[in-house]
Amino acid sequence: MHLRAFLLSALRSATSGGRRYHLWMGGLTVIMLAGGYAYLEQANHGLVVTGMNDHVSWGLYISNLAFLVGLAAAAVILVLPAYILKDVDFSQAVLIAEGVAVSALVMCLAFVMANSPGWPWKWWRLAPGVGLLNWPDSMLAWDVILLNGYLVLNLAIPFYILYSHYVGREPLKRKYVPFIYVSVFWAVSIHLVTAFLFSGLTARPFWNSALLGPRFLASAFTAGPAFMILLLGFIRSNSEYPISDSAISKLATVTAVAAQVNLVMLLSELIFEFFTPTHHNISARYLFFGLGEHDALVPWIRTGIALNVTATITLMIHPLRKNPRVLMWACAALFLGIWVEKGIGLVIPGFIPSPLGEIVEYAPTWVELWVTAGIWAMGMFVLTVLVRVALPIELGVLRSPHLEDSQPYRVVRPRSTRTRYPDVRPVRKR
Amino acid sequence: MSDDGNSVTPDGAEDGTVLQKPVDRRGALGMLAAGVAAGAAAASACRPLNAATPEERELRVLEWQEFTQKHYRRMTDAERAETIQRIERLAKIRHDEDVTIATTDAQPGVLFGYAFNISKCKGYRNCIEACINENNLDRASDTQYIRIFEMEDGGINLEEADATYQHEVPAEGHFYLGTQCFQCANPPCVPVCPVGATWQEPDGIVVIDYNWCVGCRACMAACPYWARRFNWAQAEVPLNEVNPNQHYLGNRARKKGVVEKCTFCIHRTRKGQLPACVAACPPGARVFGNLLDPDSEIRWVLANKHLFRLKEELATEPRYWYFSD
Numbered sequence: 001m002h003l004r005a006f007l008l009s010a011l012r013s014a015t016s017g018g019r020r021y022h023l024w025m026g027g028l029t030v031i032m033l034a035g036g037y038a039y040l041e042q043a044n045h046g047l048v049v050t051g052m053n054d055h056v057s058w059g060l061y062i063s064n065l066a067f068l069v070g071l072a073a074a075a076v077i078l079v080l081p082a083y084i085l086k087d088v089d090f091s092q093a094v095l096i097a098e099g100v101a102v103s104a105l106v107m108c109l110a111f112v113m114a115n116s117p118g119w120p121w122k123w124w125r126l127a128p129g130v131g132l133l134n135w136p137d138s139m140l141a142w143d144v145i146l147l148n149g150y151l152v153l154n155l156a157i158p159f160y161i162l163y164s165h166y167v168g169r170e171p172l173k174r175k176y177v178p179f180i181y182v183s184v185f186w187a188v189s190i191h192l193v194t195a196f197l198f199s200g201l202t203a204r205p206f207w208n209s210a211l212l213g214p215r216f217l218a219s220a221f222t223a224g225p226a227f228m229i230l231l232l233g234f235i236r237s238n239s240e241y242p243i244s245d246s247a248i249s250k251l252a253t254v255t256a257v258a259a260q261v262n263l264v265m266l267l268s269e270l271i272f273e274f275f276t277p278t279h280h281n282i283s284a285r286y287l288f289f290g291l292g293e294h295d296a297l298v299p300w301i302r303t304g305i306a307l308n309v310t311a312t313i314t315l316m317i318h319p320l321r322k323n324p325r326v327l328m329w330a331c332a333a334l335f336l337g338i339w340v341e342k343g344i345g346l347v348i349p350g351f352i353p354s355p356l357g358e359i360v361e362y363a364p365t366w367v368e369l370w371v372t373a374g375i376w377a378m379g380m381f382v383l384t385v386l387v388r389v390a391l392p393i394e395l396g397v398l399r400s401p402h403l404e405d406s407q408p409y410r411v412v413r414p415r416s417t418r419t420r421y422p423d424v425r426p427v428r429k430r
Numbered sequence: 431m432s433d434d435g436n437s438v439t440p441d442g443a444e445d446g447t448v449l450q451k452p453v454d455r456r457g458a459l460g461m462l463a464a465g466v467a468a469g470a471a472a473a474s475a476c477r478p479l480n481a482a483t484p485e486e487r488e489l490r491v492l493e494w495q496e497f498t499q500k501h502y503r504r505m506t507d508a509e510r511a512e513t514i515q516r517i518e519r520l521a522k523i524r525h526d527e528d529v530t531i532a533t534t535d536a537q538p539g540v541l542f543g544y545a546f547n548i549s550k551c552k553g554y555r556n557c558i559e560a561c562i563n564e565n566n567l568d569r570a571s572d573t574q575y576i577r578i579f580e581m582e583d584g585g586i587n588l589e590e591a592d593a594t595y596q597h598e599v600p601a602e603g604h605f606y607l608g609t610q611c612f613q614c615a616n617p618p619c620v621p622v623c624p625v626g627a628t629w630q631e632p633d634g635i636v637v638i639d640y641n642w643c644v645g646c647r648a649c650m651a652a653c654p655y656w657a658r659r660f661n662w663a664q665a666e667v668p669l670n671e672v673n674p675n676q677h678y679l680g681n682r683a684r685k686k687g688v689v690e691k692c693t694f695c696i697h698r699t700r701k702g703q704l705p706a707c708v709a710a711c712p713p714g715a716r717v718f719g720n721l722l723d724p725d726s727e728i729r730w731v732l733a734n735k736h737l738f739r740l741k742e743e744l745a746t747e748p749r750y751w752y753f754s755d
Contacts, residue, residue, distance in 0.1 A: 138621060
């Protein structure tokens with residue numbers, strides 16, 4: 001009874017909104033349709049319609065995968081303080097962070113599908129029992145398990161909490177907190193394993209570095225919170241949902257610290273690669289300086305690093321970080337900069353030159369660009385729907401019609417003391 | 431959609447081709463799991479069923495069976511025979527080719543090894559041509575398993591070598607070094623496969639089950655010798671140039687979207703013949719044989735020549751050595 005009402009309310013909530021909302025969702029749908037058409041082209045003709053080739057055998061899709069796994073993992077930055085350390089500031093934002101994780105994972109899985117040509121149903125060969133999952137040998141098999149598991153965790157926990165609120169119950173800690181602990185470790189491992197997917201390959205000296213895993217985490221904890229700040233800023237100015245200044249400023253601090261760690265790691269990579277030039281640094285030379293006339297990625301990576309450095313310095317200066325407008329711009333720059341550096345800037349140079357020293361450059365085709373745009377639009381679509389359903393429930397506006405006492409339910413989970421009486425901090429009992 | 435999809439199974443059952451054999455639990459699960467998918471696959475063909483000729487119907491049943499087929503290493507002998515029959519029939523229907531596909535297993539007491547004489551190779555590239563013809567490599571994209579690098583005397587830096595030379599050979603002051611799959615004893619391409627579609631056979635040959643490969647290309651990223659190739663589009667081989675003498679794990683037709691590689695001509699060498707590249711080399715720069723046979727030529731080379739292998743520091747242990755006279 002309640003479940004049906006929940007699904008109906010969710011559907012209604014996600015499909016109703018103002019003109020701007022419908023324009024946004026309509027725009028996303030158009031991009032998704034275009035992406036779907038491009039995907040059909042690719043499924044019918046094969047990956048020959050992409051810019052990939054025998055030399056550069058992974059391209060834009062795997063680049064986006066590497067980046068988006070980080071965005072998914074970054075939910076832990078809010079989940080850990082909100083649920084385990086009982087941070088009151090993040091308690092309103094954490095459901096949104098989990099929504100970001102879900103949409104990022106949907107995009108990740110879509111990029112895995114797009115990277116393998118043909119129809120996605122051939123993946124039955126991975127299914128336990130009937131298929132053959134090469135676990136534990138294959139890092140990709142680990143990644144499949146971890147990404148899907150993390151998706152389930154990030155769907156199930158918020159669903160339980162939202163549903164409880166919807167039917168006017170307080171969610172039971174003993175029912176969901178154990179899974180929170182699991183998801184914290186899970187978040188770190190999805191991203192580390194994705195790094196190991198690359199760093200474990202001795203064939204590719206550019207990736208074959210012990211620093212790659214930690215660097216993945218640092219960049220994820222930069223781009224993830226940066227995206228959350230942008231999203232929370234948007235939600236705050238467009239809805240009633242209470243997001244405190246201190247939540248944003250804490251996230252900004254996390255972003256600033258992680259961005260600095262990320263730059264330190266970048267610096268140590270650069271020193272490692274260039275202090276004593278060897279044959280192993282040839283891919284790095286290609287990326288940062290170009291090899292003769294082959295220098296397609298040089299402007300790309302330099303733009304990415306310029307964005308990263310500028311945004312990081314901006315965030316390090318307190319008055320600038322505390323200015324909401326500057327903060328938003330810095331976060332946008334950081335998000336873009338990490339996407340440039342960790343996506344194409346990481347994946348493509350691994351293939352150039354080939355292990356036998358041949359240089360073939362890569363540029364994505366229109367099909368790849370459209371499929372990629374379509375998948376991003378799908379992710380944003382999913383995120384919008386999730387946020388659109390979660391906010392009214394958390395605000396107490398959306399409640400099951402079957403409740404006896406149907407008056408708007410007191411906001412429980414976002415510790416309402418904070419928003420109603422901003423001066424009163426809840427006393428913690430020891 | 432469901433009309434078209436559902437109709438495949440009953441049709442097959444009527445013909446007695448799908449449910450003829452006893453189905454074990456795993457097989458049944460496999461069919462179930464793939465059923466939905468195959469339904470959609472059939473629907474995607476978008477042909478009204480009643481208009482289908484018997485041959486088209488047969489093709490659809492065969493394609494469905496191909497889609498749901500087991501991993502090669504999990505097949506019983508009977509299932510292998512059935513699979514081979516199906517692939518041969520599909521080649522006939524699709525391309526009007528009469529091919530014979532072997533499933534010859536590794537012979538006991540055989541471990542293949544290869545040696546390449548850099549002082550004899552003159553860069554003629556007859557090996558590449560022989561390989562293309564023997565292994566039915568895609569003519570449209572000019573796929574080649576073998577690379578011949580023209581190297582300047584006095585160095586073995588592949589980054590400075592040229593594999594695309596177009597001039598009279600041998601060029602003054604140069605030597606030639608050929609690469610292909612080295613069938614490493616410790617192949618980095620094998621463990622990375624998420625579905626276990628590639629493995630090493632007891633005779634040392636690293637093979638791929640093309641019907642199981644999902645095309646993720648992790649193995650291509652993992653190979654330090656750039657030995658693997660991908661079918662970016664459907665491979666094209668002119669009908670009169672098809673080598674009908676094929677092996678399931680070797681030179682049979684590859685689908686679009688799967689990885690392929692050199693198998694030391696598995697369809698020849700398991701019958702005691704030489705790989706095509708060895709047979710085609712005019713100066714005789716290539717030596718191939720059984721490493722476990724003390725009287726073989728390869729063993730003589732290993733015992734009496736100065737040898738090196740590429741990227742030894744990666745501990746891949748290639749079974750492919752270079753030597754000079």
